[in-house]
Amino acid sequence: MGTTQLESVPEPKYWHLKTVLSEALDSEFSVGEILPNERELAARFGVARATLRQALEQLELEGRLQRRRGVGTTVAPPRVGVAVGTEQHAWPGASGDVWQSVDSVLATPPAVVAAALECSTDEPVHTVRRSRMSHGQRVATELLYILAAAVPDLTAIDAPSGAARARAVLRELQHLTLEGQDRAVELGSARADDAKELDRLPGSPVLVVTTRFFAQGRTAAVSVATYRADTCRLTFGDPAGVEIHHDPEQQAS
Amino acid sequence: MGTTQLESVPEPKYWHLKTVLSEALDSEFSVGEILPNERELAARFGVARATLRQALEQLELEGRLQRRRGVGTTVAPPRVGVAVGTEQHAWPGASGDVWQSVDSVLATPPAVVAAALECSTDEPVHTVRRSRMSHGQRVATELLYILAAAVPDLTAIDAPSGAARARAVLRELQHLTLEGQDRAVELGSARADDAKELDRLPGSPVLVVTTRFFAQGRTAAVSVATYRADTCRLTFGDPAGVEIHHDPEQQAS
DNA sequence: GAGTGGTCTAGACCACATA
DNA sequence: ATGTGGTCTAGACCACTCG
Numbered sequence: 232m233g234t235t236q237l238e239s240v241p242e243p244k245y246w247h248l249k250t251v252l253s254e255a256l257d258s259e260f261s262v263g264e265i266l267p268n269e270r271e272l273a274a275r276f277g278v279a280r281a282t283l284r285q286a287l288e289q290l291e292l293e294g295r296l297q298r299r300r301g302v303g304t305t306v307a308p309p310r311v312g313v314a315v316g317t318e319q320h321a322w323p324g325a326s327g328d329v330w331q332s333v334d335s336v337l338a339t340p341p342a343v344v345a346a347a348l349e350c351s352t353d354e355p356v357h358t359v360r361r362s363r364m365s366h367g368q369r370v371a372t373e374l375l376y377i378l379a380a381a382v383p384d385l386t387a388i389d390a391p392s393g394a395a396r397a398r399a400v401l402r403e404l405q406h407l408t409l410e411g412q413d414r415a416v417e418l419g420s421a422r423a424d425d426a427k428e429l430d431r432l433p434g435s436p437v438l439v440v441t442t443r444f445f446a447q448g449r450t451a452a453v454s455v456a457t458y459r460a461d462t463c464r465l466t467f468g469d470p471a472g473v474e475i476h477h478d479p480e481q482q483a484s
Numbered sequence: 485m486g487t488t489q490l491e492s493v494p495e496p497k498y499w500h501l502k503t504v505l506s507e508a509l510d511s512e513f514s515v516g517e518i519l520p521n522e523r524e525l526a527a528r529f530g531v532a533r534a535t536l537r538q539a540l541e542q543l544e545l546e547g548r549l550q551r552r553r554g555v556g557t558t559v560a561p562p563r564v565g566v567a568v569g570t571e572q573h574a575w576p577g578a579s580g581d582v583w584q585s586v587d588s589v590l591a592t593p594p595a596v597v598a599a600a601l602e603c604s605t606d607e608p609v610h611t612v613r614r615s616r617m618s619h620g621q622r623v624a625t626e627l628l629y630i631l632a633a634a635v636p637d638l639t640a641i642d643a644p645s646g647a648a649r650a651r652a653v654l655r656e657l658q659h660l661t662l663e664g665q666d667r668a669v670e671l672g673s674a675r676a677d678d679a680k681e682l683d684r685l686p687g688s689p690v691l692v693v694t695t696r697f698f699a700q701g702r703t704a705a706v707s708v709a710t711y712r713a714d715t716c717r718l719t720f721g722d723p724a725g726v727e728i729h730h731d732p733e734q735q736a737s
Numbered sequence: 738g739a740g741t742g743g744t745c746t747a748g749a750c751c752a753c754a755t756a
Numbered sequence: 757a758t759g760t761g762g763t764c765t766a767g768a769c770c771a772c773t774c775g
Binding site (some may be wrong): 246310342413415418419433434436466467468 | 710718
Binding site for chain 1 (some may be wrong): 740741742744751752
């Protein structure tokens with residue numbers, strides 16, 4: 232029989248490509264090194280550029296590559312561990328908080344937030360914008376919604392917005408008794424404004440951490456934090472060493 | 485001046501499409517409803533199918549749509565909340581555990597796991613495969629690696645593999661004192677085997693939850709759990725109501 | 738201005754589910 | 757057998773960065 236055993240389950244080209252590239256990254260490239268451009272790589276592997284890009288997209292999703300328009304594709308460093316669960320049972324802005332206040336205004340909440348706060352969409356909330364750095368890079372942005380009714384003394388504040396106002400809101404928050412909190416993580420895609428601040432394109436994958444803070448028998452505040460999914464590994468609970476040399480990313484066995 | 489103000493920052497077509505579709509989903513479709521097929525939709529919006537697909541991909545990533553080859557595209561139900569942090573400080577397999585054992589073998593660990601376990605790649609580990617259901621759907625698969633040295637009595641077990649063996653391994657584990665644990669969440673793409681079990685295509689986005697268990701002064705076990713990112717919202721900490729009506733997914737403001 | 742990645746097109750064929 | 761989404765191609769142009 233001249234017919235050799237054909238691939239009974241032919242792997243998609245981009246999948247195979249991804250495997251080959253992944254191995255090449257491990258053995259022939261070092262962190263920060265720049266890869267040949269997409270047209271060159273596609274030609275080298277004998278595929279269309281779109282197919283090559285499909286493989287690159289997955290590798291970027293897994294945190295192996297970093298692509299920047301006008302610059303090129305580089306080998307990404309291992310994901311950084313970012314502690315999310317350590318400030319257990321403390322209000323945002325408590326001492327030791329790693330977030331930096333950017334701005335704050337008093338406004339009505341978007342519908343989704345109003346639902347989480349169990350309030351109507353026309354009840355005023357303080358909206359605080361914060362950002363978080365890690366390893367010299369901005370890794371997350373946050374929108375913090377605080378029921379205006381929960382921090383009544385704040386009406387004395389004059390400034391209508393600004394970082395100083397944000398800090399004043401958070402300072403006021405510390406006087407409340409935190410009765411509990413709640414956290415959820417899910418996949419999302421970056422809104423235009425978050426993307427810009429995180430130096431990513433709109434739509435790039437992010438990990439959305441939603442935290443609800445309970446006080447006075449109700450949900451008093453909600454935080455929606457948006458982390459870069461490509462560069463971050465969120466860590467929880469008992470801290471400790473943060474190693475796992477290279478990250479347990481998935482890949483064809 | 486005849487020149488009207490042009491869009492100084494022209495939005496990509498697929499981004500605009502995504503916004504339009506997203507609004508249509510909210511107002512004109514109900515959960516489970518099937519959308520027109522891709523060729524039809526592309527024609528209706530006057531774009532190439534590839535462009536339409538780019539929009540659909542993002543909506544699927546955000547959990548708004550579900551696409552199945554040979555079937556069609558349907559409106560996805562809201563993401564289900566899946567508790568991840570409640571069994572705090574208990575071994576896998578303890579009473580109340582929501583995971584179902586599937587199989588177990590004694591083998592040498594992959595390099596990444598060996599690093600997490602701080603052991604060499606030729607030290608034997610029990611590898612237990614488990615899966616997790618929620619709301620009638622399989623939402624996660626897990627590979628649990630347990631240092632063979634940590635459960636020495638197990639050598640008495642005869643069966644070389646199988647679910648019964650898996651349960652025996654976990655039963656043995658309960659005798660150890662759990663000294664602490666460690667958890668991390670990151671984005672990954674489904675390996676071929678996990679994808680099959682989760683009824684997804686290889687490479688689809690998943691949330692990878694890595695848990696390390698400490699006993700006898702070292703890392704005694706490591707769990708790598710793979711959750712469907714499209715359908716799951718991982719919840720942590722103090723449980724409570726799991727509401728947030730529709731999910732704080734990101735989108736063009 | 739040259740070179741990069743990002744977007745978009747119009748087609749083709751394939752794998753899969755269903756009737 | 758038909759219709760669906762998934763893969764792939766070969767081109768074009770655009771937005772961005774940098775020398």
